[in-house]
Amino acid sequence: MRAWTTWPCMRSITGMISTSSFINNGEIYLKILLLEYITAGGFNDAPLPDSLLREGMLMRDALLRDFGAVAQVEITTTFDARLDEPKPQAQHKMQSYAVHTNTHPTEIWQKLLSECDAALVVAPETDGILHHLTQSLETAPIVNLGCNAASVKLTASKLATSRVLQQSGITTIPSYKADTFDCALAADNSLNGYVVKPNDGAGCENTWYFEDSSALNHWLQSNAEVLFKFLIQPYQTGLAASFSMLCKQGKAWVLACNEQKIEIDRTYSHLKYSGSYVNALARHYADFNELAQRIAETIPGLNGYVGVDVIIEDGVIYIVEINPRITTSYIGLQQSLHYNPAELILGLVNEDFSLPKHLTTHAVEVHVNA
Known part of the structure; x- marks a missing residue:
């Protein structure tokens, strides 16, 4: 596979895109690997997270629609075999591959990367998922259309x-590590309550709201074993x-x-997006x-x-x-x-x-x- 910088450049029909190219049956294409982690098989050996699945499907479909509409682009993607296969719109060029249970999605993605020219990955930051995938993009002879690994990690x-x-x-909103937070000292620091969230969380997943330091302290004492993963912020109106x-x-x-559109679900004390x-x-x-x-x-x-x-x-x-x-x-x-x-x-x-x-x-x- 030729490196991006060695390929001849071309101007697209829109006049906006200057991309490297290759010839396939007399036509010019740019092959792009598009992956939305949840729908692409990232949870193939675990239950699909309902709270993030719909967002993931909507983002995936929008990306497939938009990139597929670019005349010189051919899309490669994967999908969790428990979900319906994404359907390309008329005239769109797309190949999709199922990721089944007991397979290794990262191995499948790595193979597909070797056949593409560029990639765009959407994944949760949680547990370093997006960072590790971005590192894989940076070691492959392709163009990463997203942020670099260092900025993702930060x-x-x-x-x-x-x-x-x-x-x-x-x-920024003041932030404190949950495992060293002192509720007694912070009792009067927030007139509007507190928000507790994972330091590397995505969206409103596992994000909690507490009206006062007493309620916050009760949660902290009940979750002592996982506090190192969380941070605390005064609720900013x-x-x-x-x-x-x-x-x-x-x-x-x-x-x-x-x-x-974010609201506080006071029944369950969490934020909802x-x-x-x-x-x-x-x-x-x-x-x-x-x-x-x-x-x-x-x-x-x-x-x-x-x-x-x-x-x-x-x-x-x-x-x-x-x-x-x-x-x-x-x-x-x-x-x-x-x-x-x-x-x-x-x-x-x-x-x-x-x-x-x-x-x-x-x-x-x-x-x-x-």
Whole structure:
């Protein structure tokens, strides 16, 4: 297989994508491995996590739709054999392979990588899953369309990310290690309660809300054996939001300013995410864009699509976390922008990349609950 840099470059029909290419039956293709970990077989020997499965399927289908619509792209993907095989839309070029129980998905993916030219992986940061997969991409002779391994490792840790951002003068929500947290000292530190979440968690999975330090202390005492995995934050009131951006070599381009649909389930004391309103907060574009540039400069290994969760209160934007991968808001991007976001991601290979001037910012609601 020839290395990316040795292949002749070409300009796509859209004029946006400059990609390396090869010839197949007289036509030019770029073969891309697209993997959404949960639906692609990452849990083939375990029960599929219901809370993340629907989000994963929606993101996978949006990616297959968008990348499949690029004329010169051929998609390779895998799917958990317990799920229906993804169906390509008319004229889309796609090959999909089932991952069965008692097989090793990483071995299958490694083989498919050797047959592709580029790859984009969506996976949870939990337990280093996304980091390890990204390392595999970096050792293969392909182009990684996502963030590099170092930035994935950093942003997978909410504590480490918060410290790095604070050193650059970027406002974050204070975070504390759960296994060294002193409820007695913190009793009066939060008027609005506390949030407990995994340091490397994805979404609202295993994220808890406690109204006061007494309730928090009870949970801490009941979960002493797993506290090293968790962090504690004072609950920050305000507007739950996010922005979707493209990054490359310390630069950022904001695509969408989103409102997050997050609520507190007080019956079970946890936070629940049910979707977003993509580009419903376009009025915050200038502030988000300035913040995006500072984040990209602080973590220059961020590349491709990146999602940043924030809370806005009294004109202050608090960073909650950085997601070094495709996020749920991607699902509504094409409809909001009236432009194929896959072409923008691929367009980042151009040295002179810039966003098209005619992108729209229509508000689009994304539902993730059935």
